[in-house]
Amino acid sequence: MSNPVIRCRIAPSPSGFLHIGTAKTALYNWLFARSQGGTFILRLEDTDADRTEEQYVEAMCEGIKWLGIDWDEGPQFGDEPAKGAFGPYRQSERRQLYRQEAARLLAEGKAYKCFCSKEELDVQRDLAAREKRPPRYSGKCRNLTQEEITAKGDAPYAIRFRVPEGETVVDDIIQGAVRFNNKEYDDFIIVKPNGDAVFHLAVVVDDGLMKISHVIRGDDHLTNAGRHVMLFNALGYPLPQFAHTPLVHDEQGKKFSKRLHGANILDWRADGYLPETMINYIALLGWTSEEEGREFFSLDDLKRLFTLKRLTKSPARFDRKKLDWLNGQHIRMLTPEQLFYRVLPIMQAHGLQVADRSREWLVSIVAICQEKIPTLNHIIPFTDFFFRQVTAYDEKGRQKYFQKPESLLWLQTALSALESTDAWCHDALKEAYEQAAAGTDIKIGMLVNTTRLALTGKTVGPGLYELTELLGRDEALARMKHALTFVESSGEFTT
């Protein structure tokens, strides 16, 4: 199902990493385009040369790629070649287009030259603020005669848009019809004295020429949309549909500060979250499924089910707890093999000696953690004991299992259960423990937890029988004896 009419875009300003808010905008545009068989376009808003650096372009690219968002048209970006028939896709390469369109507006009297200096305007703005008046442009150059303009010679000038009288309505898919009295808008500048377009002109020219059908973006642009509608009309472009989505707030309910850990989408990768999770979670931050109660969505589900009608009006707070839960859900959806490949680099980075082990065994130790870990990074505390000797026992665990009057009995009972087990596998181990507990007044939990502490040094981890099987008979028995010595010597760790 392909729909040539639906064209959406994400137009990030490459002045940093991929911010969570930008990711949300990108995601909604992408999902909408994909759900409709439309086209998704990437455009770089790098008009402000001072603030653009190639390294930022790279960083942003990495974030978008990690999320798995792909585009049909866009500039050369990372290792993606430029593609699409409406280019160029970097604003810095479209200056000529903006100038042409500005010249048209000028010729049609829909814009005018303004010779006021920046200093002059700053003074006026300050004065207005001090007198508590709305900071409006005085309109000094609005009605200059041809003679007056000619008299200016080659004095530098900006180009201002001549805001028409009347009312402007932004017919927004999310917000409904939002009305603005044009008096609220200044004659805003569309071209700087250096000839560069200002954001408002650039977006409208780009969206118009690129035949964007739906502009989905943060509602910080809602007021700007009024300006844009006027500009679309003045330039004679058909109006796109607008959808202004609420912003994402941090866990304190404040704007997501760019400095905060988590503002960069790649922070979440570093913390062990899957891209599937982030997509799913961000989608939920402002969109709900028709299917009430459903919150787990794969990428394919989302691409199919996403609708603009189900977008939410109020801003959402980022909730780490729910993200954790969702990440666990997505981890559980992977096959053990897939999970292994996701987790392997993390294990290597933490110095676990995976090279000496068989892949089959490695997949197995990952598999027994799959049901329990909330993030990929949790694989480390859940498996590190397979690779390292136990050199310390968890403090709370020690008090609970190693420092009780019965501790030695528990350990010895567990040890003989292990020694008596011939078939070293989950079921046989389970049976051995059950038998050892039966007929005594030792609770099986004590045997299990004491063993866990002896074998892993921890109180939390994968299932005991699974872990014991994979640890191997010799190693397990050695660690048990070691623990026994430790407890006998009343807490002194000896080797």
Add this chain to the structure above:
RNA sequence: GGCCCGUUCAUCUAGGGGUCUAGGAUGCGGGAUUCUCAGUCCCGUUACAGGGGUUCGAAUCCCCUACGGGCUGCCA
């Protein structure tokens, strides 16, 4: 200051005049899983910002107030 947008459980939300003594999910609390839990299952917990209208009836419509946010740049 002006204009614009928003406000349902702790959090994300459903709901758009009667079916709402407000539903779901996460969190939290309790129980179960004769092994830990950060897993799984079950049970429980809590909300229509406030005030006025309109109406037989309002979470739902209107107005005001409060609070939060945005725009008001030769930033995007």
